[in-house]
Every structure is written in structure tokens, then in C-alpha cells.
Amino acid sequence: MKKEYPFYIKSSVILLGLVILVFILSVLRDILVPLAFSVLIAILLNPLEVRLERKLPKIVAIIISMLIALLVLAGIAYFLSSQISHFFDNIDAMKQKFTELLSNGQSWLEKTFGIATQKQTEMINEAANNSKAVIGQTLSGAIGVLSVVFLIPVYTFLIMLYKTLILNFLYEVFSTENQHKVGEILTETKSAIQSYIVGLLIETGIVAVMNSCALLILGVPNAILIGVIGAILNLLPYIGGIIAIALPVLMATVTFDGFTTQLLIIGAYALIQFIDNNLLVPKIVSSKVQINALISIVIVLLGAALWGIPGMFLSIPFVAVLKIIFDRVEGLKPWGKLLGDNIPTEHLGQLKRLTRRRKTAVSKTTG
Structure with missing residues (x-):
């Protein structure tokens, strides 16, 4: 007879397991993060590699697939770097305008809420230090740089090379009666991730074009760069869209007088978000999940x-x-x-x- 344990025992065991899992994920972060990205890249490149493998040896097909992906990334990086170089053309004028706005804002806060200017400066410095800590955590040490230039390509190559070995292990580790379910899970997982990532890339490109066109029409400086950054931030569900709106509004604030341009930017981005959420995501990001x-x-x-x-x-x-x-x-x-x-x-x-x-x-x- 199968013994049933009380709910409080089962919930305690599950909670303990989750705590141990989170601890392991946190400790092994520098190893698992590039490995996770490599798995996604390998799944994304799998259809191209399979097609090339029909005419070429497996290793050659994998290398060509990775080179094509690398060329695409290099093209995007070159485009963004060229736009970033234009960003610094008017940096002095923007600094002057930003300093003026900051001074006016500090004076208003001091008169309205009684917060001294020195206290405001301390709060800003503390926030900046916290931001640096977050960025430093994201790009921590030499392993963080190493994972981008070495670990991710190596992991991706090896995952694609040993794909059959990994799949056979997943089938054999479960009992025979569960192998059908394992096959369904693996097939649907691969299909879902591929459709999700490809759909996101297409959606991001369309949103980048719409953002850039809207900002160019409104005359916002560095419109293409800010539009592309906003589209990339849009990959983060719900949160990224809010940050994406803040960037062009801030640029317009330090560039133009008044608030007309800022309101037009908010209206344009709200329309783009409506199109994205109600047309692009349901039609293009056709994930099965x-x-x-x-x-x-x-x-x-x-x-x-x-x-x-x-x-x-x-x-x-x-x-x-x-x-x-x-x-x-x-x-x-x-x-x-x-x-x-x-x-x-x-x-x-x-x-x-x-x-x-x-x-x-x-x-x-x-x-």
C-alpha cells in the first residue's frame, strides 16, 4: 500500500529542494549562464545544421552554421557601433542641457519638499553606485568576458556535436513506458524554443523599424540607435517596454525645450506597443507555449x-x-x-x- 505523507511534510521537502536548487544556480552562475545561452543557440541553429549536414560532414556543417550566426552578430554589432559614434557628436551640448535641467529639478525639490541639494546629490551618487554594482555583477570578472568570447561558442559547438548522445541519454534515463512522453516533451520543447526565438527576432526587427521611424519623424537625435535599443529592451516582457519609453523621453528632455516632443514620443510608443501586443506577438511570436x-x-x-x-x-x-x-x-x-x-x-x-x-x-x- 502506497503511503501518503501529510501536506506540511511534502511542502517542507519541496521548499527545501527549491532553496538548494536556487543556491546551486546562484553559486554556479558563471558556468550555467553561458551554458544556458549555448543550449538556446544550438536549438536555434539546429535546422540550418541539419540541412547542411545532408551535403556536408557533421563537423563542417556545425562550423558553417556557427560562422553564419557569427557574421549576423558582427553585422549587428557594426551597425550599433556606427550609431553609437554619432551619439557622441553632440555630447557636450547634451551635458550642458542635462546639468541645467538637473539644477532646476534640485531647486524645485528643495523648495517643494525641503530636501537639501547636498542630500539629493548623495542620493544620486548612492543610486549610481548601486547601478555600477548590478552591472559589475552581470559582467563579473574575467569569466564573464571569457564566457562571451570562448565558452559560449565552445559549448554551442559541443552541444551540437553531441546532440544525438544527449538525446539518447534522456531517452534511456527514463523507463520504457515513459519514453513516448519524453519524446513528446523533447520535440515540443525544440519546436517551442525555435518558434519563440525566431519570432522574437522578427518582432524585434519590426519594432526597431517602427521606433526609429517615429523618432526620426519627431526629430529626436540618435533616433535609430535609441529605436534599436528600445526594441532590444522590448524583449523583456512588460518591464522592457517601460524602460524603452524612458530613453527617448530623456533624450528629448535634454535636447528640446518644453514637453510637446515628450508627449508625442509617449503617444507614438504607446501606439507601437499596442500594435506589438495585439498584432505582432499573436501573429509572429507563434510559440506553442x-x-x-x-x-x-x-x-x-x-x-x-x-x-x-x-x-x-x-x-x-x-x-x-x-x-x-x-x-x-x-x-x-x-x-x-x-x-x-x-x-x-x-x-x-x-x-x-x-x-x-x-x-x-x-x-x-x-x-
């Missing part, structure tokens, strides 16, 4: 707390994989429903009450 807004925001914040900026980008694909697994395991299906975006019209309590009322009515009628 849809995560609801509440879980998306919470998991992005948890990813940031655990792994910094890389954790924010990795959190959504990670939860998408979890949802695929939860939906396939009988005891975890309620968790899969919790992560999804299908909102039921009635909760189970209401359904049970309605069922009881119907049974009561039927029994009275028959009685």
Missing part, C-alpha cells in the same frame, strides 16, 4: 535577482520548457495550467456548487 502576464513579470524579476540581466532574458524560455513538462506529467498539470494564459470562466468551487444544485434539483423532481 503561452505564459500569462503575472507569471511573466514575476519570473523576469526572479531571473534578474538570480542571474542579473542574463537571467531576465533566459527566464521566459526556461518557464516555457517547464510548462511543456508540467503539461505532460499527470501530477504537475495544475502547475502547467497556472503558468498558461487560458483563463477559465468559472473556478472549480463554482462548478462543484452548480453540480450539487443540479443533483439536488433532479433528486427532488424524481422524488
Whole structure:
């Protein structure tokens, strides 16, 4: 007879397991972050590598796939660097305008709220130091640089090379009766991640063009650079869109007098966000796994707390994989429903009450 443990014992064991897991993920951050990105890149490049492998040896196909991806990244980096060089053309004028606005803002705060200018300066310096700490944590030490230039390409190459070995291990580690479910999970995970990443790249390109066009029409300096940065920030669900609006508003504030341009920027970006959320995401980001807004925001914040900026980008694909697994395991299906975006019209309590009322009515009628 199978023994059932009380809820408080099971919940305590689960909580202890989660604490240990989070601790391990935090300690092994410098190893796991590049490995996680490498897995996503390997899955993304897999269709190209499979197509090339039909005519070329496996190692050659992998190398060519990675070189194509590297050339695309180099082209994007060159474009952004050329735009950044234009950003510094008017840096002196922007510094002067920013200093003037900062002085006016400090005077207003001192008159309105009684906060001394010196205290405001201390608060700004403290915030700047905290930001430096976050950036320093994200790009920590020599391993952080090494992971970009060495570990990620090596991991990606080896994952693609040993793909069959890894898949066979995942099949063999589970019992025979569960191998069908394992195959479904692996197939759907690969398809979901590929469609999710490709869809995000297309969506990001379209949003970058719309952002840049709107800012160019409004005459905002460095419109293309700010538009592209805003599109990249838009990859972070809900949070990135707010930061993306702040950048052009800040640029317009230090460049133009008055607030007309800022209001037009907010209106244009609100329209772009509406188009993105209601047209681009449903049509283009055709992921097989849809995560609801509440879980998306919470998991992005948890990813940031655990792994910094890389954790924010990795959190959504990670939860998408979890949802695929939860939906396939009988005891975890309620968790899969919790992560999804299908909102039921009635909760189970209401359904049970309605069922009881119907049974009561039927029994009275028959009685």
C-alpha cells in the first residue's frame, strides 16, 4: 500500500529542494549562464545544421552554421557601433542641457519638499553606485568576458556535436513506458524554443523599424540607435517596454525645450506597443507555449535577482520548457495550467456548487 505523507511534510521537502536548487544556480552562475545561452543557440541553429549536414560532414556543417550566426552578430554589432559614434557628436551640448535641467529639478525639490541639494546629490551618487554594482555583477570578472568570447561558442559547438548522445541519454534515463512522453516533451520543447526565438527576432526587427521611424519623424537625435535599443529592451516582457519609453523621453528632455516632443514620443510608443501586443506577438511570436502576464513579470524579476540581466532574458524560455513538462506529467498539470494564459470562466468551487444544485434539483423532481 502506497503511503501518503501529510501536506506540511511534502511542502517542507519541496521548499527545501527549491532553496538548494536556487543556491546551486546562484553559486554556479558563471558556468550555467553561458551554458544556458549555448543550449538556446544550438536549438536555434539546429535546422540550418541539419540541412547542411545532408551535403556536408557533421563537423563542417556545425562550423558553417556557427560562422553564419557569427557574421549576423558582427553585422549587428557594426551597425550599433556606427550609431553609437554619432551619439557622441553632440555630447557636450547634451551635458550642458542635462546639468541645467538637473539644477532646476534640485531647486524645485528643495523648495517643494525641503530636501537639501547636498542630500539629493548623495542620493544620486548612492543610486549610481548601486547601478555600477548590478552591472559589475552581470559582467563579473574575467569569466564573464571569457564566457562571451570562448565558452559560449565552445559549448554551442559541443552541444551540437553531441546532440544525438544527449538525446539518447534522456531517452534511456527514463523507463520504457515513459519514453513516448519524453519524446513528446523533447520535440515540443525544440519546436517551442525555435518558434519563440525566431519570432522574437522578427518582432524585434519590426519594432526597431517602427521606433526609429517615429523618432526620426519627431526629430529626436540618435533616433535609430535609441529605436534599436528600445526594441532590444522590448524583449523583456512588460518591464522592457517601460524602460524603452524612458530613453527617448530623456533624450528629448535634454535636447528640446518644453514637453510637446515628450508627449508625442509617449503617444507614438504607446501606439507601437499596442500594435506589438495585439498584432505582432499573436501573429509572429507563434510559440506553442503561452505564459500569462503575472507569471511573466514575476519570473523576469526572479531571473534578474538570480542571474542579473542574463537571467531576465533566459527566464521566459526556461518557464516555457517547464510548462511543456508540467503539461505532460499527470501530477504537475495544475502547475502547467497556472503558468498558461487560458483563463477559465468559472473556478472549480463554482462548478462543484452548480453540480450539487443540479443533483439536488433532479433528486427532488424524481422524488
